[in-house]
Amino acid sequence: MSRAEEIRAACDVAALHGLWDKAREVRESPDRPATFRLELPDDAARAAVGDVYGRPMWGQGTRISVSKLDDAVRARFGVGLDEVLAIVHGRPVAAGTSAAPERGADPLRSALAERGLAGAPWAGAWVRWVHQYGRVAEAELPEVARAAAEILSALALDGPPADWVPRAELAARAGDAHLLDAGTTLSRLVLKAAALAHDVEAPANERARAALWERCGVAGDAVSATALCWALPLVGDDPWSRGVAGRTALGLPVHLSLLDLRAAPERLVTTGTPVAVCENPRVLEAAVAEGVRHPLIAATSHPSAAVHALLRRLTADGAVLHCHADFDWSGVALADSLTTAHGARPWRMSSEDYRDALDRAAAARTDLPPLVGTPAATPWDPDLTTVMATNARALPEETHLSALLADLRGDG
Template sequence: MAVTDEIREALGVPELRGLWEAAREALSSSQPTFRLELPDDATRTAVGELYGRPMWGEGTRISVSKLDDALRNRFGVGLSQVVEVLHGSVAEAEPAAEEADELLPVLDEHGLAGTSWAAPWLRWVRQYGRVGEAELVGIVHAAARVLAAMALSEPPRSWTSRASLAGRIGFPHSLDDGTTLSRVVLKAAALAQGAESPGNERDRRSLWERCGVAPDGVSATVLTWALPVSGDDAWSAGVRSRTELGLPAHLTHLDLGAAPERLVPEGSVIAVCEHPRVLEAAIREALHHPVICLSGLPSTAARALLERLSADGAVLRVHADFDWPGIAAALTAQRHGTVPWRMSGDDYRSALDRASRDRTDLPTLVGAPVPTPWDPQLADLMTTAARAIEEEHALQPLLDDLRRGL
């Protein structure tokens, strides 16, 4: 059954006819809410089940944005599409000239008025943003200050926490989940990124991170060992003391924010691995070669650290599991300044041979293939052999490299 047929069958019932007529009028006039008459119990029941709350009395006020959310959550389509299927296309009113003049200069102050997403975002804020007229200019102004500090058009090279970003406009909790400001900022970010509006916590976190904003300054960490920090400050001394004690250092965004501008001397060679087992083995064997562990796909803290070290002129060599998530992790690390280390097709073939010789059972390679641009034959070999090789199965050659020095 086509989507339009499903919409007509589920939503084109007589009890909802008044709802769609009123909604169409609200959409065409860009009204955020509308009054709906509820003449009988059947109408109250049908509207209440769709809207998500019981209906009482002879009438109620319906929020356009809440109705749109209810439709998307239950049917996967928005209000405009439903109304178009049931009653024809909606001619949405353009913002009044004086409104445009009032709001566009606010965006222009921050260099945002000429972006492709500015006009549709302002229309969305008026229509679906649940922002009162009296608050509109203030919310757009605050949102513009936040958006100007985000990475909307290019991949981020550094990350700031939401609390720090909110603090720039004087309200540390204004970007917490559920606030008006966070809602309208995320909508602008989604439009700028060409992404769907986030519908859950995971999607919201992902969108924030894509724009250079970490949920907080402490939850994302990166595991390090023997970083050759060169400063004579207390922060550098603290990292060195962890190494002297034979202990790794977990660094967060808060740690990196407190670090000196230069972390390591130019030319420092640092190994980057995916699996914590590699870093642990280096510590146990008293190898003082610097190691950074990604622990899977690099966190924002790991990516920020790699960016800092690359800017210092460090040489970063990355190794990961020979499986598709490992290849994805290596690719992500490459975007932040690393080069592959024992990640060629020949290295994969050698690891297969060692496993065969040692009678090691290797897991089946699963998932969609990921390109290996540094050595295209690697992806072909992995696809053909269909075996995954974790770093701990290639541990000895990696430790030998660390012992000799990369």
């Protein structure tokens, strides 16, 4: 069997027709977008597309990165996406012709090149988008391109951020603290590049914009987002450390902002210090009320930039993080992100822990909410996803508070 026949046999199946049709559509479109939305109507489509793309597929649809799809088919078949489409459809891919003039291509590409970004996977699609939809006057384009490239070079576009910077401070580097305010030309262009880089939809509201900024390492400001902490065993004897320790002595937790963390001493804790991270402030409140002096941080369902910054500081000091969250899909996604980004160790987050908590809830006749949403992977215990989906019940942290507090006290 020839290579083409092998590819046709593997790819020309009903479950993959939607993938190949959408891929051809974007490859032949004038602007050649970097991603496309793909509907996944049934289990057969989800399984087939996941096999080709290289990751599990959940729900009724997903967003496909053209470059990642090209990499996946090259790794599997030894030819690129265009060659696969030509074999499946029996005709070559026609190159799209942009209707937009290339009059402004040089300033954008030059500015990106100066910052080492010209070869980024998102760069070409972003340049085309700016020309077609960016609404930037030709005379203004060189200055806008320079400012955008300067900002983009400071963002985390290919991985989690190592640090967070307030948006006004970042904008000031490009000449004006208000350049990245909501609705400005520069913020719109930078967020489009960030969306392309992270393979997500361009944000359509302020909440989505704030989430994308934070994903790139940019906080709305340095004071409003905080990390709720309890009993941090700080090693310093400076005024900052004494202030935090003083609140613990009074039986009070502390909210640390990015500004607080910037004023903190270089080292916070000793190597090997165990620090627990929970999802819900109710767990931290209970620990405070019972006088449990184990270090604890409440991350919430969507950890703020201050939480991430504090966790990075603690892990850099050699602290050992243990994370727990609700047994629902957002909770296990939070646990996964904390293990991936900060090396946290799952704490009472196994499939057996879930079963035990279900049994305790049943014995106490506790009503549990239904488990809704898209299943999330649990790589530390792959069985957990299956067990949760099978039982279809969510378990808030509060339902097994006594077991968590016992761990924090060191009982047993």
